[in-house]
Amino acid sequence: MSIVTVQLGQCGNQVGHELFHVLCSDALEGQRKVYSTAGCERFFHQTSRGELVARAVLIDMEPKVINQSMSRAAKCGMWRYGESSHFSQKQGSGNNWANGYRVHGPRHRDVVEELVRREVERCDRLAGLMAMMSVAGGTGSGVGTYVTQCLRDIYPKTFILNHLTWPYGTGEVIVQNYNSVLTLAHLYQLSDAILVHENDTVHRICGQLLNIEHISFGDVNKVIAHQLGSVLQPALTADSHGVYGRNPLGELVSALACHPEYKLLSVCTIPHMPSSSIAYSTFSWPSMLKHLRQMLISNTKMEEGINWQVRPPAASERTRSLTGSRFNRSLANVLILRGKDVYSAETGGLEDPALYTSWLSSEEAFNSWKSPVPFNKYEKCATLVSNSQALLRPLDNMVGKAWNMFASRAYIHQYIKFGISEEDFLDSFTSIEQVISSYKQLH
Amino acid sequence: MTQSVVVQVGQCGNQVGCRFWDLALREHAHVNKKGLYDEALGSFFRNVDSRERDGGACAVGGRIQHLKARAVLVDMEEGVVNEILQGPLREVFDSTQLLTDVSGSGNNWAVGYLTYGSAYREQIVDKLRKAAEHCDCLQCFFLIHSMGGGTGSGLGTRVLSLLEEEFPEVSRIVSSIYPSAAEDDVVTSPYNSILAMSELTEHADCVLPIENQSLVDIVSKIRQMSHGGRPGSAIKRDSAVISWEGGLSGAEKPFDAMNNIVANLLLNITSSARFDGSLNMDLNEIATNLVPFPRLHYLVPSLTPLYTLTDVNVPTRRLDQMFSDAFSKDHQLIRADPRRSLYLACALMVRGNVQVSDVRRNIERLKPSLPFVSWNQEGWKTGLCSVPPVGHAHSLLALANNTCVKLTFMELRERFTKLYRKKAYLHHYLDVDGMEQSFFTEAVGSLSSLIEEYHHLDATMGRLVPDAPRLSIAS
Numbered sequence: 043m044s045i046v047t048v049q050l051g052q053c054g055n056q057v058g059h060e061l062f063h064v065l066c067s068d069a070l071e072g073q074r075k076v077y078s079t080a081g082c083e084r085f086f087h088q089t090s091r092g093e094l095v096a097r098a099v100l101i102d103m104e105p106k107v108i109n110q111s112m113s114r115a116a117k118c119g120m121w122r123y124g125e126s127s128h129f130s131q132k133q134g135s136g137n138n139w140a141n142g143y144r145v146h147g148p149r150h151r152d153v154v155e156e157l158v159r160r161e162v163e164r165c166d167r168l169a170g171l172m173a174m175m176s177v178a179g180g181t182g183s184g185v186g187t188y189v190t191q192c193l194r195d196i197y198p199k200t201f202i203l204n205h206l207t208w209p210y211g212t213g214e215v216i217v218q219n220y221n222s223v224l225t226l227a228h229l230y231q232l233s234d235a236i237l238v239h240e241n242d243t244v245h246r247i248c249g250q251l252l253n254i255e256h257i258s259f260g261d262v263n264k265v266i267a268h269q270l271g272s273v274l275q276p277a278l279t280a281d282s283h284g285v286y287g288r289n290p291l292g293e294l295v296s297a298l299a300c301h302p303e304y305k306l307l308s309v310c311t312i313p314h315m316p317s318s319s320i321a322y323s324t325f326s327w328p329s330m331l332k333h334l335r336q337m338l339i340s341n342t343k344m345e346e347g348i349n350w351q352v353r354p355p356a357a358s359e360r361t362r363s364l365t366g367s368r369f370n371r372s373l374a375n376v377l378i379l380r381g382k383d384v385y386s387a388e389t390g391g392l393e394d395p396a397l398y399t400s401w402l403s404s405e406e407a408f409n410s411w412k413s414p415v416p417f418n419k420y421e422k423c424a425t426l427v428s429n430s431q432a433l434l435r436p437l438d439n440m441v442g443k444a445w446n447m448f449a450s451r452a453y454i455h456q457y458i459k460f461g462i463s464e465e466d467f468l469d470s471f472t473s474i475e476q477v478i479s480s481y482k483q484l485h
Numbered sequence: 486m487t488q489s490v491v492v493q494v495g496q497c498g499n500q501v502g503c504r505f506w507d508l509a510l511r512e513h514a515h516v517n518k519k520g521l522y523d524e525a526l527g528s529f530f531r532n533v534d535s536r537e538r539d540g541g542a543c544a545v546g547g548r549i550q551h552l553k554a555r556a557v558l559v560d561m562e563e564g565v566v567n568e569i570l571q572g573p574l575r576e577v578f579d580s581t582q583l584l585t586d587v588s589g590s591g592n593n594w595a596v597g598y599l600t601y602g603s604a605y606r607e608q609i610v611d612k613l614r615k616a617a618e619h620c621d622c623l624q625c626f627f628l629i630h631s632m633g634g635g636t637g638s639g640l641g642t643r644v645l646s647l648l649e650e651e652f653p654e655v656s657r658i659v660s661s662i663y664p665s666a667a668e669d670d671v672v673t674s675p676y677n678s679i680l681a682m683s684e685l686t687e688h689a690d691c692v693l694p695i696e697n698q699s700l701v702d703i704v705s706k707i708r709q710m711s712h713g714g715r716p717g718s719a720i721k722r723d724s725a726v727i728s729w730e731g732g733l734s735g736a737e738k739p740f741d742a743m744n745n746i747v748a749n750l751l752l753n754i755t756s757s758a759r760f761d762g763s764l765n766m767d768l769n770e771i772a773t774n775l776v777p778f779p780r781l782h783y784l785v786p787s788l789t790p791l792y793t794l795t796d797v798n799v800p801t802r803r804l805d806q807m808f809s810d811a812f813s814k815d816h817q818l819i820r821a822d823p824r825r826s827l828y829l830a831c832a833l834m835v836r837g838n839v840q841v842s843d844v845r846r847n848i849e850r851l852k853p854s855l856p857f858v859s860w861n862q863e864g865w866k867t868g869l870c871s872v873p874p875v876g877h878a879h880s881l882l883a884l885a886n887n888t889c890v891k892l893t894f895m896e897l898r899e900r901f902t903k904l905y906r907k908k909a910y911l912h913h914y915l916d917v918d919g920m921e922q923s924f925f926t927e928a929v930g931s932l933s934s935l936i937e938e939y940h941h942l943d944a945t946m947g948r949l950v951p952d953a954p955r956l957s958i959a960s
Contacts, residue, residue: 104487104765104767105486106761106765107765110761132622133487133622133767133769134765136770137770137866180770210845212852213848213863214764214866215770216774216864217774245842255842256843257840258763258840258841259841442952443862443863445953445956446859446860448953452777453776456772472956472958475956478958
């Protein structure tokens with residue numbers, strides 16, 4: 043089964059390009075026919091001349107980034123984008139969600155729907171749609187939200203996953219918190235699950251684990267693509283009887299998003315290291331899984347500076363520790379292990395009922411997928427996708443800053459100009475506060 | 486890609502515009518090595534085939550035939566425009582883009598705004614429409630004018646409101662040259678400036694205020710450096726922001742050095758819209774990010790570095806120095822110290838080989854020393870354009886929405902009041918058909934309320950403002 047990806051805006055198109063690059067080069071690495079076929083079928087279709095073409099639609103309101111991504115893909119020689127599966131305009135959305143959602147989105151609805159429909163029809167079986175975008179700017183967030191809404195209308199039963207890049211806390215776009223609140227509030231009604239990467243976290247991984255001195259957006263996007271790829275490449279689920287899972291988005295959504303009030307997914311992957319060091323490093327599953335477990339419960343997104351003091355509360359303390367504790371409670375987790383000796387890995391530490399809510403048994407809350415094929419040059423690689431309180435703090439900060447700005451009515455006139463009223467803002471704030479409150483009270 | 490049209494009005498506007506076109510050609514010649522007409526070039530230039538009768542336009546991707554500036558030149562006397570037409574840039578314009586008269590506006594806003602504004606209205610709109618028709622996606626008008634004289638301030642602001650009427654969807658970014666109090670040779674300039682100000686406040690999307698005196702100071706600073714500098718620290722030939730080296734124009738005319746600074750400002754503000762980069766910053770993002778309230782759209786520009794030294798062995802500290810300089814008093818294009826006033830928002834438009842981590846490091850480093858308004862503590866916008874300006878490895882244009890502009894405005898109001906109290910020269914204005922005294926009172930009222938808005942925000946500086954209580958959710 044195949045996934046159709048929709049790349050939206052500058053960020054979505056840059057991250058999407060890196061993702062396909064990782065997926066393709068990983069699938070074509072070495073002699074592993076079954077894995078390679080399964081991976082390629084998911085994300086690429088093959089032309090009669092044997093070329094791999096990404097099952098992707100590229101959308102932006104300005105042409106520069108799309109042109110760049112298309113020509114970079116064509117140049118690499120392994121895969122390319124479809125010649126006519128992109129749509130761009132000349133003028134961007136000006137970092138304004140309202141401009142993207144109310145003006146650009148509706149204006150180009152037909153073209154975009156047609157492009158997606160063509161890509162969907164090319165799939166023998168559609169596993170789902172993945173929309174990739176940032177929440178900070180205007181096109182990714184505004185047009186992205188609008189397009190997700192259209193896709194939901196056309197494909198009411200199809201899995202839709204939104205991959206969101208959250209901006210740096212400061213420095214990219216000044217109205218980013220408004221754009222984020224509006225995007226999240228709307229997507230929460232539309233999407234099956236929302237997978238989030240925070241630029242700040244990934245930036246730290248680039249600096250501290252990969253030792254990159256002058257970190258560029260390219261470096262950040264590569265790490266995001268690596269983590270996403272490790273989730274999306276073929277793997278064996280518990281009940282797949284030795285055959286690679288066929289419904290990656292469905293499996294992800296049903297394992298993680300078991301309640302409509304909880305849809306925010308975060309990812310952490312170990313190890314991350316400079317490619318020059320990989321050859322000299324050895325990894326062992328027990329220590330990797332021990333680290334991953336502690337990263338999860340202490341909410342550390344990278345394998346450094348892990349707080350080893352954090353412990354899950356004992357059953358008796360459960361009800362008291364609603365907020366304020368450093369312990370990160372999970373609703374559900376999917377563990378994905380790839381590489382050598384993967385079947386010997388002991389995942390018991392993550393099955394501990396103390397990590398989860400009282401209303402879901404750990405058998406339901408925890409799933410593990412495995413593949414003996416090493417991923418993206420790492421001999422062993424472990425990725426944890428969590429629906430947990432991990433995003434609570436950044437979400438709360440984001441809403442807090444946006445609310446402060448809104449209290450002064452700063453920048454509101456820019457949105458009113460495009461038909462988003464103060465009431466629309468209030469509705470979005472209310473629904474995100476509801477999400478925050480739900481995650482806070484997870485017990 | 487989008488296009489922009491430059492509208493240059495009055496003597497100063499046309500002189501600055503002339504420098505802009507020269508440096509724009511130089512910049513594209515530097516980047517564009519194949520001689521092909523590309524999208525980047527298309528944002529300010531048309532490529533026409535002069536063999537065809539009406540100068541048929543050539544498509545993007547073909548060879549450069551004949552470049553024509555996307556510009557409208559307006560002046561109510563002939564001197565400057567004629568000079569341009571006899572100079573090396575004459576090929577870039579044709580007569581349909583020009584509008585001149587012979588008698589000038591006599592340093593009188595009312596003559597420019599009312600008399601010429603009405604007499605030439607149709608012709609101006611016609612020329613603007615023609616320029617707009619040549620664009621397939623017109624994004625922005627750049628108006629260049631001065632505040633002190635008659636044509637630039639009067640007819641210039643009239644053109645601004647015509648732009649709003651005729652092209653409501655297209656942004657209007659205005660570069661306004663403010664007279665210096667010290668060496669102002671126009672006695673009526675406080676009147677003209679105040680009357681123009683209220684038009685700018687009402688009709689512009691963004692205004693980039695530039696003080697004549699700051700340009701003078703920067704020029705003399707660079708001159709000092711290039712003459713009195715230590716051996717080995719000579720300034721690289723074409724790198725100074727006042728330099729015209731490599732452009733078409735030969736000998737330097739008075740004001741050219743100063744005008745080159747403004748020309749560079751316009752090149753840098755549009756660089757991210759013209760060239761590739763890892764974080765594009767389109768022109769319509771400027772207002773979205775930097776204008777929190779509609780009237781407070783005055784953005785103080787600063788340019789760094791002002792020059793590059795020939796010595797290539799300078800330590801990498803230079804990059805961080807560039808970021809520090811952008812906030813220092815000496816690099817602002819108005820005479821003000823933004824570090825002592827309140828920031829509402831700030832954009833950093835970076836060009837050249839600079840990564841997002843360099844920008845982040847510098848924001849972190851500078852943030853503690855810069856006061857930001859309570860609801861926008863992280864009011865930073867960044868653009869990264871990979872093509873540096875000619876002569877540099879990297880450059881930075883900072884645009885600050887900072888309450889320090891109010892000092893310039895207050896000084897202006899003071900000079901206005903001095904004249905107005907004595908009703909000096911007032912009759913020159915009231916003699917103009919359609920001009921009434923209420924224009925003055927309303928204009929100064931508008932300026933005062935603008936200053937008041939800045940005062941109001943300034944009053945929150947240094948005060949601990951508690952967070953707004955959040956919506957509470959019933960659980």
